[in-house]
Amino acid sequence: xxxxxxxxxxxxxxxxxxxxxxxxxxxxxxxxxxxxxxxxxxxxxxxxxxxxxxxxxxxxxxxxxxxxxxxxxxxxxxxxxxxxxxxxxxxxxxxxxxxxxxxxxxxxxxxxxxxxxxxxxxxxxxxxxxxxxxxxxxxxxxxxxxxxxxxxxxxxxxxxxxxxxxxxxxxxxxxxxxxxxxxxxxxxxxxxxxxxxxxxxxxxxxxxxxxxxxxxxxxxxxxxxxxxxxxxxxxxxxxxxxxxxxxxxxxxxxxxxxxxxxxxxxxxxxxxxxxxxxxxxxxxxxxxxxxxxxxxxxxxxxxxxxxxxxxxxxxxxxxxxxxxxxxxxxxxxxxxxxxxxxxxxxxxxxxxxxxxxxxxxxxxxx
Amino acid sequence: xxxxxxxxxxxxxxxxxxxxxxxxxxxxxxxxxxxxxxxxxxxxxxxxxxxxxxxxxxxxxxxxxxxxxxxxxxxxxxxxxxxxxxxxxxxxxxxxxxxxxxxxxxxxxxxxxxxxxxxxxxxxxxxxxxxxxxxxxxxxxxxxxxxxxxxxxxxxxxxxxxxxxxxxxxxxxxxxxxxxxxxxxxxxxxxxxxxxxxxxxxxxxxxxxxxxxxxxxxxxxxxxxxxxxxxxxxxxxxxxxxxxxxxxxxxxxxxxxxxxxxxxxxxxxxxxxxxxxxxxxxxxxxx
Numbered sequence: 001x002x003x004x005x006x007x008x009x010x011x012x013x014x015x016x017x018x019x020x021x022x023x024x025x026x027x028x029x030x031x032x033x034x035x036x037x038x039x040x041x042x043x044x045x046x047x048x049x050x051x052x053x054x055x056x057x058x059x060x061x062x063x064x065x066x067x068x069x070x071x072x073x074x075x076x077x078x079x080x081x082x083x084x085x086x087x088x089x090x091x092x093x094x095x096x097x098x099x100x101x102x103x104x105x106x107x108x109x110x111x112x113x114x115x116x117x118x119x120x121x122x123x124x125x126x127x128x129x130x131x132x133x134x135x136x137x138x139x140x141x142x143x144x145x146x147x148x149x150x151x152x153x154x155x156x157x158x159x160x161x162x163x164x165x166x167x168x169x170x171x172x173x174x175x176x177x178x179x180x181x182x183x184x185x186x187x188x189x190x191x192x193x194x195x196x197x198x199x200x201x202x203x204x205x206x207x208x209x210x211x212x213x214x215x216x217x218x219x220x221x222x223x224x225x226x227x228x229x230x231x232x233x234x235x236x237x238x239x240x241x242x243x244x245x246x247x248x249x250x251x252x253x254x255x256x257x258x259x260x261x262x263x264x265x266x267x268x269x270x271x272x273x274x275x276x277x278x279x280x281x282x283x284x285x286x287x288x289x290x291x292x293x294x295x296x297x298x299x300x301x302x303x304x305x306x307x308x309x310x311x312x313x314x315x316x317x318x319x320x321x322x323x324x325x326x327x328x329x330x331x332x333x334x335x336x337x338x339x340x341x342x343x344x345x346x347x348x349x350x351x352x353x354x355x356x357x358x359x360x361x362x363x364x365x366x
Numbered sequence: 367x368x369x370x371x372x373x374x375x376x377x378x379x380x381x382x383x384x385x386x387x388x389x390x391x392x393x394x395x396x397x398x399x400x401x402x403x404x405x406x407x408x409x410x411x412x413x414x415x416x417x418x419x420x421x422x423x424x425x426x427x428x429x430x431x432x433x434x435x436x437x438x439x440x441x442x443x444x445x446x447x448x449x450x451x452x453x454x455x456x457x458x459x460x461x462x463x464x465x466x467x468x469x470x471x472x473x474x475x476x477x478x479x480x481x482x483x484x485x486x487x488x489x490x491x492x493x494x495x496x497x498x499x500x501x502x503x504x505x506x507x508x509x510x511x512x513x514x515x516x517x518x519x520x521x522x523x524x525x526x527x528x529x530x531x532x533x534x535x536x537x538x539x540x541x542x543x544x545x546x547x548x549x550x551x552x553x554x555x556x557x558x559x560x561x562x563x564x565x566x567x568x569x570x571x572x573x574x575x576x577x578x579x580x581x582x583x584x585x586x587x588x589x590x591x592x593x594x595x596x597x598x599x600x601x602x603x604x605x606x607x608x609x610x611x612x613x614x615x616x617x618x619x620x621x622x623x624x625x626x627x628x629x630x631x632x633x634x635x636x637x638x639x640x641x642x643x644x645x646x647x648x649x650x651x652x653x
Contacts, residue, residue, distance in 0.1 A: 052535055072538040079539035085532040089554035098550075099540030143536075150540055 009058035033197035036207035078147030093127035263353030285352035297347035400605035435589035484580035517563035524559025
């Protein structure tokens with residue numbers, strides 16, 4: 001049994017299923033993110049762990065004890081909310097001290113702990129300020145300190161950075177990870193931002209329409225997506241619709257567009273030859289070169305550059321492959337080698353190509 | 367540009383001035399009338415006197431009706447707080463689907479004239495086996511219904527303004543019991559709404575005449591009843607009563623505002639001193 005076990009959790013609101021057969025084992029000190037689009041059930045799952053929602057079915061075990069029916073104020077879970085939820089009638093100091101006063105700690109112990117925590121979140125000078133006098137980022141730091149003050153058995157964060165601007169979001173997410181690692185605190189983090197989930201988690205649980213699509217390390221989720229949804233929701237991906245010609249060799253063809261792609265072999269039973277499929281390839285897995293260049297990759301296509309967009313260290317090329325849009329990311333230092341409307345060679349290995357059943361793509365895909 | 371600005375501020379002055387004149391004239395006139403020897407034959411009062419206040423205070427009934435109205439007003443505010451605040455909290459947090467129903471119920475008193483409410487209550491409660499009609503307690507009960515919108519609305523608005531659901535959950539996740547959550551998190555954050563509502567209810571009940579007359583009449587004379595009595599006898603004494611009534615309403619408002627502001631300042635100062643002291647200690651420790 002793991003430290004935190006969520007076993008066959010089901011939850012419905014007015015007959016509408018919010019979470020179905022959710023199973024997850026979290027080890028002590030692990031940082032697990034629940035990732036998915038709005039309404040996928042990630043927040044409901046977190047609220048069941050916190051005790052704010054009672055599952056219709058299933059159990060929650062914490063350190064071997066069934067806590068499914070334990071009220072939220074006896075669970076010892078620290079919670080950080082999207083809207084900060086600082087008590088407006090209290091200063092930052094008193095917000096952090098609240099849980100310690102509830103636990104009836106001595107004044108000196110409270111003072112020591114609050115000082116430590118405000119210092120840890122970089123707000124040692126803001127203890128006397130009320131929430132209205134703090135910026136969004138500062139409020140969320142106080143909220144984090146407040147949740148950590150009670151030394152929670154599990155730290156729960158419900159989209160804590162969604163309301164913040166991009167720069168603060170990035171710096172605060174690394175700070176959350178730093179503090180989590182320092183304290184070794186078991187953490188469940190809910191987000192709809194795949195970059196956020198991938199950058200700070202030990203494991204990511206991708207959810208869609210009330211069910212888990214995949215559980216894995218950030219690398220597994222990104223490199224080895226097991227469903228079409230995971231592949232398209234996490235990161236940007238190219239989709240080449242075709243027909244599965246040979247499952248064991250991973251051969252997919254599109255006779256209309258006159259191409260054949262060698263992809264990863266398709267496991268037995270999942271798809272059969274003749275099925276409509278999509279070949280999915282990440283933009284960073286595509287090598288772009290001039291047409292006369294000799295390349296080693298198994299797959300080669302010729303496409304025309306339609307747009308060149310600088311994204312920072314990476315430059316994105318939008319290409320046209322016989323009417324099919326393709327995205328490829330190159331190093332910005334190489335961008336000078338390519339010009340608009342120039343035909344170029346796209347090459348990629350078969351390992352980079354994932355064959356998935358042809359289903360309706362989600363909005364995050366191409 | 368400057369001319370336009372001048373014209374604009376001139377118009378603003380006219381609008382605000384007219385509003386203040388319209389609102390304050392009756393009050394100023396009442397104050398002047400209460401200290402006028404006579405003011406029915408000339409444009410300005412014929413002379414000034416405090417005689418009418420002396421008559422009012424010398425009246426045997428003055429302190430009785432004053433006390434009665436005070437007891438009624440305070441009791442109504444307390445009962446309103448005890449009944450309406452938990453109800454509004456429960457509706458807002460636990461049963462949002464019932465919200466439209468409660469919103470509707472809360473505006474019904476606006477639609478029912480005081481006379482109708484009083485007669486209805488008498489018919490319902492003044493017959494055996496329930497012989498509780500026509501008592502001050504019944505009057506307080508009627509007042510709670512009558513003033514419900516004035517307490518319910520500000521409280522529900524306060525609950526909405528501070529996102530009470532998330533605050534409740536935040537307190538719970540920190541181990542707080544229901545009682546602590548309500549007393550230390552919820553009530554302090556909806557206090558402005560409760561005070562607003564309480565102030566309105568207090569002012570309305572202190573000046574309420576119709577329901578009190580119909581429901582208890584001379585059995586439990588209130589301040590407005592005595593005011594009406596003097597209106598029939600001498601308008602100048604009635605004016606003195608009105609001024610006293612105004613003054614009580616204003617003084618009670620100021621006291622409440624002062625208490626709230628003082629409370630907030632005291633909390634803020636205590637926290638600041640506490641924090642400063644602690645950080646000073648930290649520095650010493652580091653050395």
